Amino acid sequence: MKVENLNxxxxxKDFIIRKLDDVYYFMSGQDVFEANEIGAxxxxxxxxxLSIDELCTRIAQKYSYDDLNxxxxxxxxxxxxxxxxxxxxxx
Amino acid sequence: xxxxxKERKIFFDGKEKITFDEILHSISVVENDIVYLSGxxxxxxxxxxxxxxxxxxxxxxxxxxxxxxxxxMTDSVYETDVNKTFFCDKNGLDIxxxxxxxxxSLSDVLSKLRVEKGVRVFNILKEKLDRGNDNIFINSFxxxxxxxxxxxxxxxxxxxxxxxxYSNYLKLKQCSLINIIDNLYDDVKGNLFVREADAAxxxxxxxxxxxLEVVLAKEEIFVDRDKWVALKFINVTKSKxxxxxxxxxxxxxxxxxxxxxxxxxxxxxxxxxxxxxxxxKILLEGLEI
Numbered sequence: 179m180k181v182e183n184l185n186x187x188x189x190x191k192d193f194i195i196r197k198l199d200d201v202y203y204f205m206s207g208q209d210v211f212e213a214n215e216i217g218a219x220x221x222x223x224x225x226x227x228l229s230i231d232e233l234c235t236r237i238a239q240k241y242s243y244d245d246l247n248x249x250x251x252x253x254x255x256x257x258x259x260x261x262x263x264x265x266x267x268x269x
Numbered sequence: 270x271x272x273x274x275k276e277r278k279i280f281f282d283g284k285e286k287i288t289f290d291e292i293l294h295s296i297s298v299v300e301n302d303i304v305y306l307s308g309x310x311x312x313x314x315x316x317x318x319x320x321x322x323x324x325x326x327x328x329x330x331x332x333x334x335x336x337x338x339x340x341x342m343t344d345s346v347y348e349t350d351v352n353k354t355f356f357c358d359k360n361g362l363d364i365x366x367x368x369x370x371x372x373x374s375l376s377d378v379l380s381k382l383r384v385e386k387g388v389r390v391f392n393i394l395k396e397k398l399d400r401g402n403d404n405i406f407i408n409s410f411x412x413x414x415x416x417x418x419x420x421x422x423x424x425x426x427x428x429x430x431x432x433x434x435y436s437n438y439l440k441l442k443q444c445s446l447i448n449i450i451d452n453l454y455d456d457v458k459g460n461l462f463v464r465e466a467d468a469a470x471x472x473x474x475x476x477x478x479x480x481l482e483v484v485l486a487k488e489e490i491f492v493d494r495d496k497w498v499a500l501k502f503i504n505v506t507k508s509k510x511x512x513x514x515x516x517x518x519x520x521x522x523x524x525x526x527x528x529x530x531x532x533x534x535x536x537x538x539x540x541x542x543x544x545x546x547x548x549x550k551i552l553l554e555g556l557e558i
Binding site for chain 1: 383384385440444447451542545549552553556557558
């Protein structure tokens with residue numbers, strides 16, 4: 179099921195977020211997933227009423243990337259990964 | 270107590286206490302010495318966030334950074350391989366002298382410091398400094414050097430100040446404090462589970478104190494004594510509303526009525542997830558989109 183808005187998701191509260199230098203970590207027990215700033219930005223915005231298209235546009239602006247199609251592909255794939263690993267949950 | 274410094278003289282409540290020249294005379298300054306004043310009175314005088322520090326029983330602390338060869342020849346009452354302390358009976362001053370080569374090696378290490386996954390953060394300093402590598406000592410030195418007033422050899426003092434990467438140290442400190450909070454989390458949960466109010470409260474208070482220190486580190490503020498953590502934090506909250514939730518948590522858990530066991534446990538249970546939320550807010554600051 180494709181996610182169209184971040185309000186369809188929630189963070190799994192079992193995962194805490196930590197940061198070392200510029201790397202973010204989503205941690206729950208033995209499970210640790212690394213993320214860069216964009217990954218952490220997405221997780222931080224989860225739960226808000228923000229469409230994935232709008233999220234991609236804002237990422238493009240904030241990080242000066244031009245290829246919106248590629249951003250959308252990457253964001254979809256990243257959200258799918260986080261859902262599969264239990265970092266994010268469907269609302 | 271009101272402290273004032275003007276025309277190289279220190280005044281306590283409007284009365285002249287001591288002059289810079291009197292202080293320098295009691296040290297027997299040698300060539301290239303850097304001499305500076307620090308301690309709670311000086312901090313309270315210098316910084317808005319240190320307001321309230323120092324009282325009539327506080328001392329003016331005098332520090333000297335001295336060339337290695339001359340440092341070795343300095344007489345002292347107490348000494349380690351990086352610092353020596355002596356006293357001036359005439360005016361009651363404590364004078365602490367640091368080996369300049371140590372300060373320079375500390376500065377070098379701090380400039381290259383990088384926090385790495387899987388390494389106990391303060392072990393990084395222990396591995397890279399062969400002496401004077403105790404964390405409390407380093408924190409205290411940096412705190413006092415940063416919040417200080419130079420009274421001799423201003424040029425070298427400013428040069429050394431500009432070389433020290435205080436931010437890198439505070440990043441390291443922040444990671445260490447978060448580790449402490451994480452390690453205490455299960456402990457407080459366990460004590461809540463068995464409804465052991467006093468142990469749970471003690472542990473939760475330790476977590477809150479560490480969180481206040483995280484805030485200070487995030488705001489690039491040093492603190493080298495537990496007794497000043499809350500004072501500095503509260504001063505910070507006067508101009509930064511974003512820490513209001515942490516302030517309320519602190520007030521409730523440290524200053525509120527917790528005599529009743531059930532009420533005490535209830536409050537800890539309520540605030541525990543909030544503490545994690547506030548910590549994450551600090552870590553994720555700037556990522557809003």
